[in-house]
Amino acid sequence: MVFSSLFFIFAFLPATLILYYSLGKQLRNIVLLTASLFFYAWGEPVYVLLMCSSIMINYCIGTLLVRDDASRQKRKFFLIISLVFNLGCLAYFKYFGMIINTIAPIGGWNLNAGTPALPxxxxxYTFQILSYVIDVYRGKIRPQKSLILFALYITMFPQLVAGPIVNYGDIESQLADRSINFKKFYSGMQRFLCGLAKKVLLANNIGLLWSEVKAMPGTEISVLMAWAGIIAFTLQIYFDFSGYSDMAIGLGKMFGFRFKENFRYPYTSQSISEFWRRWHISLGSWFKEYVYIPLGGSRVGKWKLIRNLFMVWFLTGLWHGASWNFVLWGLYFGTLILIEKLFLQKSMTRWPKIVHHVYLLLFVVIGWVFFEFSNLTDGLGFLWIMFGVGGNGLIDNQAIVKLKAYAVLYIVCIIAASPWPKMLALLFKRIHCNIYRLAVNVYYSVLMFFLTTYMVSSTYNPFIYFRF
Incomplete structure (x- = not known):
């Protein structure tokens, strides 16, 4: 089940909200936990058992870590059990095929292992569980005594399938007691509709252009067409993923939770390092907290800094998928960030802003090529076409036709990926507060109508980060 489906919006969500608010405060967590398990079982009925097993095992380990008779060796042993179990499950379901197919040629074995269906x-949710167990082990948080509340933390459907990754410490108090009022609920509904619009109206439509370009033979793609296509993907993946995060944050508010932001206009960044402080913030924070800082962070010598950065970015790439193109993508950005830290940081302060933006966008767009093409040969071939080697020349009529057809959508996407709309809205609110309130209500009513109409008539509704 996805948020951008008619069943979710007009059946599952209303039914859950009605039960949640009508059955009283004492049953709210039970309602939300039951709804979350149903939400997950809708598409993954078998893997609900895996999730429940993981919840039970890690709940018990969290309790064992703080027992009075638990020595340091025992606590470390329990932590290792949790790491082995959780990372073992992740490795088996996500990386089994990749591991076997990588080592088989080295050993001269004739194996072609298929990857198990990915939960x-x-x-x-594996990263959320790991952060909980590690923080209990470190003494940063107390283990959750209630199995229901711990299960709710892991299974909560607003952020279950695609984040943001929520640390237990950030919502510990909210699990037991949270304030709910109409203002927060209405704000959450608005945030959900904004995210839904990003996904349905922007990501899906600009993604159609990329799907057409990607399906074309390389000999038929001009330089202009290649850039038009990969820029379309650059916009698609932003609106796809940030839209989902907005919907998750909005849903959280509707149920009384406050989730941290996951995107802050990353394409307006001035450097690669800043871009990754603004893109998928919860994942970057997780790797910083649980990998980068334990390795020593940046307060080490040059060679250890290189090791730390490459370790983090190797794992960041690998986290995104069981394919070597993701590892290459991660190491690509790790290398760029290392170059900035060691060589460019001082000189970049003297660059004009336009140079910063060109530099940032150029390397980010190139990076999305590595991300999108699982076959490295195809990806490198597409890069060659982008820079004028092979392909169908510099400009062709087909590219011009496509650009004319998508020109308005490009402009809307570029504006929507910037803080300008929000700044203008706040300015208008300051000048005409009463008119602003009326305009907002009309805007969201009209937006809901268009979203519903589009979802009824459209069949193209991919979600990129579902495969992770």
Missing amino acids: IGISF
Whole structure:
């Protein structure tokens, strides 16, 4: 089940909200936990058992870590059990085929291992479980005594299948007691509709262009067409993923939770390092907290800094998928960030802003080529076409036709990926507060009508991060 489906919006969500608010405060967590398990079982009925097993095992380990008779060796042993179990499940379901198919040629074995069906959201909820167990081990948080509340933390459907990754410490108090009022609920509904619009109206439509370009033979793609296509993907993946995060944050508010932001206009960044502080913030924070800082962070010598960065970015790439193109993509950005830290940081302060933006967008767009093409040969071939080697020349009529057809959508996407709309809205609110309130209500009513109409008539509704 996805948020951008008619069943979710007009059946599952209303039914859950009605039960949640009508059955009283004492049953709200039970309602939300039951709804979350149903939500997951809708597409993954078998893997609900895996998730429940993981919940039970890690709940018990969290309790064992703080027992009075638990020595340091025992606590470390329990932590290792949790790491082995959780990372073992992730490795088996996500990386088994990749591991076997990589080592088989080295050993001269004739194997072609298929990858088991990937449980949706396993990368996200595994990281949440790991952060909980590690923080209990470190003494940063107390273990959750209630199995129901711990299970709710892991299974909560607003952020279960595609984040943001929520640390237990950030919502510990909210699990037991949270304030709910109409203002927060209405704000959450608005945030959900904004995210839904990003996904349905922008990501899906600009993604159609990329799907057409990607399906074309390389000999028929001009330089202009290649850039038009990959820029379309650059916009698609942003609106696809940030739209989902907006919907998750909005849903959280509707149920009384506050989730941290996951995107802050990343394409307006001035450097690669800043871009990754603004893109998928919860994942970057997780790797910083549980990998980068334990390795020593940046307060080490040059060679250890290189090791730390490459370790983090190797794992970041690998987290995104069981394919070597993701590892290459991760190491690509790790290398760029290392170059900035060691060589460019001082000189970049003297660059004009336009140079910063060109530099940032150029390397990010190139990076999305590595991300999108699982076959490295195809990806490198597409890069060659982008820079004028092979392909169908510099400009062709087909590219011009496509650009004319998508020109308005490009402009809307570029504006929507910037803070300008929000800044203008706040300015208008300051000048005409009463008119602003009326305009907002009309806007969201009209937006809901268009979203419903589009979802009824459209069949193209992919979600990129579901495969992670």
